[in-house]
Amino acid sequence: MTTYPGPATAPPASGGNEILRRDTLDPLTSYAHAYATDGTVHLNGNSLGPPRADLIGELDRVVRGQWPRSQVQAWFRDGWLDLPRTIGDKLAPLLGAAPGQVVVAGETTSTTLFNALVAACRLRADRPVVLVEAASFPTDLYLAASVVRLLGRELVVESAEGFDSFLHTHGARVAVAVASPVDFRTGERREIGPTTARCHAAGAIALWDLSHASGVLPVDLDPSEVDLAIGCGYKYLGGGPGAPAFLYVAARLQPEVDFPLSGWHGHARPFAMAPAFEPAPGIDRGRTGTPPLLSLVALNHALDPLLEVGIDALYRRSRELAGSFLDCLGARRPDLLDRLVSPRDAERRGGHLALRIPGAERIEEELRGRGVLVDSRPPDLIRFAFAPLYVTHVQVQRAVGELCQVVGETP
Incomplete structure (x- = not known):
């Protein structure tokens, strides 16, 4: 069984790093270490997210342990x-x-x-x-x-x-x-x-x-x-x-x-x-x-x-991650924030945000090359999903930075 560390003691928000402070204060941040993300920012969890890092061990337990030992009887015995x-x-x-x-x-x-x-x-x-x-x-x-x-x-x-x-x-x-x-x-x-x-x-x-x-x-x-x-x-x-x-x-x-x-x-x-x-x-x-x-x-x-976390805490964390995305985007590129087609009110939306940007598919490909996974929907929507357990506020900040650079390079 995977164990998850508890919340760290929050340091002062030196240099005004509010995003880091949000991660540090939230005990759910520690769950991200248990997922096999390979250093990539996964903001496409509304399509497919990363596995837990110990999934192979669980499958191995069944494939090497139960299946050879019990064979057809495993349907009943296991x-x-x-x-x-x-x-x-x-x-x-x-x-x-x-x-x-x-x-x-x-x-x-x-x-x-x-x-x-x-x-x-x-x-x-x-x-x-x-x-x-x-x-x-x-x-x-x-x-x-x-x-x-x-x-x-x-x-x-x-x-x-x-x-x-x-x-x-x-x-x-x-x-x-x-x-x-x-x-x-x-x-x-x-x-x-x-x-x-x-x-x-x-x-x-x-x-x-x-x-x-x-x-x-x-x-x-x-x-x-x-x-x-x-x-x-x-x-x-x-x-x-x-x-x-x-x-x-x-x-x-x-x-x-x-x-x-x-x-x-x-x-x-x-x-x-x-x-x-x-x-x-x-x-x-x-x-x-x-x-x-x-x-x-x-x-x-x-x-x-x-x-273990419960749906209320998962929902709370997802909303806060989306809030960090909007805060970071508004601070760096308010013109992109104006392209938001999702409701601004967190109570009126689910776990993802969408921006309407021309060339969405190409931007998705560019972000993938920079280690940020999002997805696009025709003709011009880019979706950013905030799965609560493997996405962090710092990763959201990184994703916004990469997005701003990619869009800035778009002709």
Whole structure:
């Protein structure tokens, strides 16, 4: 187990080095040493972050220890078979959910969203409309369009304001409303509680894509009475490339939810090999096929420090890192700060900021060469994500300095 040092005693802020002081005062700064960053500043954690440095040891424990010793019996002897539910219950506190409502079945984010979206439509079989925000992540739009073709439903795509208006005026026609708490481009937030309440007032199912929020933003699924939610494991959760997605199903819906992907691991008695599908009780009915063990091990390992810190402290740290970015940018290049498209108010955004700068893709490449990883989104957005445990205030200051130089060199 990795151990993390406590907070250092804060020295005076000599030379006005407020940024260094912020790192020194915050005990979460010490966590950064436990990640394999190779000296690079990782500000693209909303796409993929670095692993914990001891991940290889954890994988080695399974590959060298459990697998050769137990072979197929490891599914039972070493708890492999239970990992989808075990990790789901482990993840639940970061999502504001009670145990028994989250499963990591081993599927991709796209597959998990498809499964949830069809199930949501089946819960409201008498309603024709699937409602989605126009600014949703492309996968959400693509899958929603596919599902309505498959089921003979109607797709309605609206702006953020139009989404709420449609629920108010045409909500009786809406089977499911799909939304995200964080705009993947700008970082602007959509409040989960009020939006879910609007869905329920209209009698619609609320389905949330938490991919850009889980692990960095409190989402409070149970208090908000969310129906269904999905999210990926490779962004702020740090589960690694292609980490499996999670599925949340509120306990009140589990007896009636009907998933289209009815694989044998979602069966009530999977090893009975029965010819007819009988859904498992509870959240296990959201499982499908044999889970990808090593991916689950990596995700399980990534969650430990996040749970140790807790979602409120993670959110606080991310906001403060973003604040340092804005402070440094405003002091050095106020003209670039004027290009901010994210909300200035920290309460109205998630874990990343976005600047609108021409030549964004080229600037991303230039920064990569300088040891600062960000990502761009067409046509001209550069995103800076502030994952709370492996990014420091000093690194943020360095990133701003490199950005100012690169933009200054841009013709």
